[in-house]
Amino acid sequence: MAKIEATFGPCCFCGAPIKEAGTDPCRLTVETAEAKWQVWFCHGECFRARLATLEDNPDFFEPAHF
Secondary structure, three states, X not given: OOXXXXXXXXXXXXXXXXXXXXXXXXEEEEEOOOOOEXXXXXXXXXXXXXXXXXXXXXXXXXXXXX
C-alpha cells in the first residue's frame, strides 16, 4: 500500500492559517464504516468551541490534552 503524506493548510472550521505551536495544528481523522478515511486540520480552540456541552455531563467532551 502506498503511503500518503498529509500536510496541513487552513483551519477546516475558520479557514485561517494554522501556525505550528502547542496543540496547533490539531488533526481530525474521520473514518467511515467502510474504512474510508479523511484528515482535516484545525486550531485547537476552533475544535473546542464546536464540541457539544451536555446539560447532564458538561465535561463529557472535554479534550484530554489541551
